[in-house]
Amino acid sequence: MSADAIVVGAGICGASAAFALRERGLDVLLVDRGTVAGATTGLGEGNVLVSDKHPGPERDLALLGRALWAELGVRFSAARVTRKGALVLGHPGGADASGLEPALAPGTRALLEAGDLQVDPGGLTRALAAQVRVREGAEVTGVGPGAVTLRGGERLACEHVVVATGPWAASLTGLPVEPRKGQLVALAAPRGLVAHKLVEAGYLDAAAGDAAELMLASVIEQTLDGDEVLVGSSRERVGFDPAVRPEVTRALVQRAARWVPALRDLPVTRAWCGFRPWLPDGLPAIGALQDGLWTTTGHEGSGIGLGPVSGRLLAQLVCGEAPDLDPAPFDPRRFARGARPARLAAERR
Numbered sequence: 207m208s209a210d211a212i213v214v215g216a217g218i219c220g221a222s223a224a225f226a227l228r229e230r231g232l233d234v235l236l237v238d239r240g241t242v243a244g245a246t247t248g249l250g251e252g253n254v255l256v257s258d259k260h261p262g263p264e265r266d267l268a269l270l271g272r273a274l275w276a277e278l279g280v281r282f283s284a285a286r287v288t289r290k291g292a293l294v295l296g297h298p299g300g301a302d303a304s305g306l307e308p309a310l311a312p313g314t315r316a317l318l319e320a321g322d323l324q325v326d327p328g329g330l331t332r333a334l335a336a337q338v339r340v341r342e343g344a345e346v347t348g349v350g351p352g353a354v355t356l357r358g359g360e361r362l363a364c365e366h367v368v369v370a371t372g373p374w375a376a377s378l379t380g381l382p383v384e385p386r387k388g389q390l391v392a393l394a395a396p397r398g399l400v401a402h403k404l405v406e407a408g409y410l411d412a413a414a415g416d417a418a419e420l421m422l423a424s425v426i427e428q429t430l431d432g433d434e435v436l437v438g439s440s441r442e443r444v445g446f447d448p449a450v451r452p453e454v455t456r457a458l459v460q461r462a463a464r465w466v467p468a469l470r471d472l473p474v475t476r477a478w479c480g481f482r483p484w485l486p487d488g489l490p491a492i493g494a495l496q497d498g499l500w501t502t503t504g505h506e507g508s509g510i511g512l513g514p515v516s517g518r519l520l521a522q523l524v525c526g527e528a529p530d531l532d533p534a535p536f537d538p539r540r541f542a543r544g545a546r547p548a549r550l551a552a553e554r555r
């Protein structure tokens with residue numbers, strides 16, 4: 207079996223890269239050891255946010271990413287793109303938000319980011335994967351320019367290899383990608399309790415930080431189907447520890463109830479965790495690892511929002527097109543021996 211490009215990993219990042227390469231005329235094979243959207247992409251909350259980003263390259267990418275989601279939503283109804291807007295709770299520049307969101311605790315001040323979206327990440331990922339050849343249940347054990355090797359020894363030849371294995375990307379890319387665990391809770395809720403995506407202002411620093419210990423910051427939203435409210439989120443660097451901890455569930459609900467008091471009395475329907483693909487400078491890696499070997503990974507808690515635009519940026523680089531934005535901050539080779547990632551260098555000055 208051969209292809210112009212083989213993309214390893216069929217989460218939102220891999221499926222988006224595969225689709226963008228296909229749109230440029232390449233014959234693409236998308237390979238996953240599990241199923242399309244069967245890992246991190248199927249576990250998250252489905253928010254496409256600009257409101258949770260500090261100014262900088264990630265926010266610039268997020269603005270393009272949100273616009274691309276809106277375009278893809280027109281083309282693929284399975285993406286279920288809904289423009290509900292986000293309120294950043296406790297933001298210093300915020301105003302009284304009780305008129306916008308009656309369930310908020312009295313006196314809560316918030317900043318409105320009206321353009322933020324809620325989407326179905328699995329729906330879009332499956333729709334994009336359907337545009338290329340897919341091989342599920344095939345674990346890749348080795349990659350190099352011109353070929354990938356599957357468990358069992360089968361070799362697949364190609365011109366370009368793209369590694370998009372999310373939190374598991376370290377072994378195939380050599381990049382310092384780590385899993386950053388996140389736990390979520392779903393509560394049975396009356397329809398229409400919460401209209402916007404609600405993000406505590408402290409979430410911006412929790413997401414941008416690099417602490418190993420447990421960090422909590424409230425994110426709250428009604429599901430697209432409307433019968434549950436999802437409450438997050440936690441961050442911990444504890445490897446691939448799959449334990450869902452009841453004390454974290456309780457702490458998440460208690461914290462969220464400070465913002466939306468009605469949450470305190472709602473029954474928990476589900477609690478689960480996933481692993482965000484995290485890189486030490488907080489930015490994704492999008493681009494070449496070496497000639498013919500590429501990656502799009504390390505999107506942490508923003509891979510749903512940033513996955514499609516990262517796939518397009520990668521395809522532009524693979525095909526030698528002018529990229530939509532400066533790719534330098536996302537260059538995977540910034541972690542090469544001796545290189546100093548720009549953001550870390552700036553912080554340490």
Ligand SMILES: Cc1cc2nc3c(=O)[nH]c(=O)nc-3n(C[C@H](O)[C@H](O)[C@H](O)COP(=O)(O)OP(=O)(O)OC[C@H]3O[C@@H](n4cnc5c(N)ncnc54)[C@H](O)[C@@H]3O)c2cc1C
Pocket residue numbers: 214215216217218219220237238239240241242243244245246247248249250251252253254255344345346347370371372373374387388389390438479480481482483502503504505506507508509510511512513
């Ligand atoms: C609790 C939680 C909530 C989140 N909420 C949001 C949100 O609201 N908005 C947002 O933007 N982001 C959110 N995220 C982050 C987002 O889910 C991730 O950044 C994104 O899904 C990562 O996608 P990916 O394609 O890189 O990884 P994945 O979806 O994990 O895909 C990687 C794929 O690679 C495959 N794979 C791994 N190793 C191999 C191998 N050796 N051979 C073959 N296949 C392999 C896996 O089976 C998997 O399918 C959340 C994350 C969590 C954990």
